[in-house]
Amino acid sequence: MAVYTDVAAEDLAEFLKGYDIGELLSYKGIAEGVENSNFLLHTSNGAFILTLYEKRVAVDDLPYFLSLMAHLAERGVRCPQPARNRKGEVYSELAGRPAAVINFLEGMWPRRPNAVHCTGVGEALAKMHLAGRDFPMFRKNPLSVEGWRPLFDLAAPRADSVAPGLQDFITRELDHLEACWPKDLPLGVIHADLFPDNVFFLGDKLSGLIDFPFSCNDILAYDVAICLNAWCFETDHSFNVTKARALLNAYGRERQLSEAEQEALPLLARGSALRFLLTRLVDFLNVPPGALVKPKDPLEYVRKLRFHRNVASVRDYGLTQAGCVA
Ligand SMILES: Nc1ncnc2c1ncn2[C@@H]1O[C@H](COP(=O)(O)OP(=O)(O)OP(=O)(O)O)[C@@H](O)[C@H]1O
Ligand SMILES: N[C@@H](CCO)C(=O)O
Structure with missing residues (x-):
């Protein structure tokens, strides 16, 4: 709690x-x-x-x-x-x-998201991106690529106490992502934390989005990558391509992802996995005494990150080729 x-x-x-x-x-x-x-x-x-x-x-x-x-x-x-x-x-x-x-917003967040929920979240995310186009304020994302290393510095010395080899795994990933992070993709207002517990439904119909403290200006497709990680993996850690296709299709009906955005998705998904791995790791290692809180599992995001490292093309996310949805 x-x-x-x-x-x-x-x-x-x-x-x-x-x-x-x-x-x-x-x-x-x-x-x-x-x-x-x-x-x-x-x-x-x-x-x-x-x-x-x-x-x-x-x-x-x-x-x-x-x-x-x-x-x-x-x-x-x-x-x-x-x-x-x-x-x-x-x-x-x-x-x-x-x-x-x-x-108070009526509705419940989905404990076991299905493809219909993923359709709802893909559509709502794209609509949010479009509605944010004329938002006049600017906030840089403190948890984008430049923010990851300082976060890692807080956890690195004790990372191997959570899983052997974790410090080395993150170091190599961070080196790669810092060198390759995309610079020319469309930017805008992103939610940056649109997990199932932040999306309410009444039955199958999405009733609203909550929890905006991470919202900021960043790469729009990075928000899509965050959702792929948060919505499209099963509890046994397998990736569910049907859910991913539903999410990406619904997003694309409102705001078409460009070829460059689609090609960058695996890298953005790796970055998003690293971001949540790092915040979870820091939290896991620093639960405040007396706080009624159950820290989230950092290792879930190691598995997700490994999945995206092995993604050869966007086909693995349910897209046939840039611009087309299977
Ligand atoms: N506007 C709202 N209407 C109804 N319930 C809400 C609302 N905002 C928050 N809640 C309830 O409070 C819970 C926690 O809220 P929230 O997700 O914002 O917490 P948090 O600690 O800020 O976020 P998180 O850990 O998800 O980043 C939600 O799961 C929901 O049950
Ligand atoms: N949604 C985040 C926690 C809040 O930022 C996570 O699951 O790690």
Whole structure:
């Protein structure tokens, strides 16, 4: 359960007096997520989510992703909206952390994603990329290729305690990706963490996207690669090409991937696998004492990375050749 920071009832009640969202009736910590502390609030006006932003979220970045959520919603992308307090601010401070209240989104994230879910996420991702084209703010991705080595430095000395040879494996991968990372692919606003637990469905119909603190400006196809990793592998670690084809097809119907983007997919997927391997490894080695959180398995992403290293062409992702979908 991700509650790193506890909130006393009287502090929360005081904090909520600054908002016009009703009287606090109840609240509880949410048993999901690993990054931030989340609480479900019930007030006399309905249900809300309170987030206290933790280590990976800089206060200066809050206006970017809270404004992005408003921008996307105005363009038809379903996502929660930040509430404004009586001073007009979308975030303020609670229990010593930056905190925001957003509206509760109906739906459930899929515990066992199928090809229909993958179609939904491919379509929603492309629509988000298109809706982000006129978003005026800019945020560089701190977890893109330049950010990986500093992250690795935090974990390298203890990496082999997680799996023998891991330090060497990551070093070689990092050297390769830093040398070959693509420079000329289309850029835009990306979600950067669109995992199944961040996409809600009502039945088979996608009801919304959540969790924007990693959103930033980066290579659009990198976001597609993140989704391939997050949605298209089975629990036995095998790659499911039917799901990948569904995701890529649906994405392509809204925003066609260029030939260069398709050719770069295996490399982008390797990079995305390394990014999540590294953040998971750092978290695994540094669980804060007393935090109610179950760290995610870094080695899952070693397996995914190995898969992409052996990908010979985009056919392995369900694409017949650049520009055509099988
Ligand atoms: N707007 C919302 N409406 C309904 N439930 C929400 C909403 N936002 C968050 N949740 C609930 O809180 C859980 C954790 O939220 P979230 O994924 O944002 O946590 P996180 O720790 O910031 O992220 P993560 O570990 O996925 O990066 C979600 O799985 C969901 O159950
Ligand atoms: N989605 C991430 C955690 C939040 O960034 C992971 O599964 O490693």
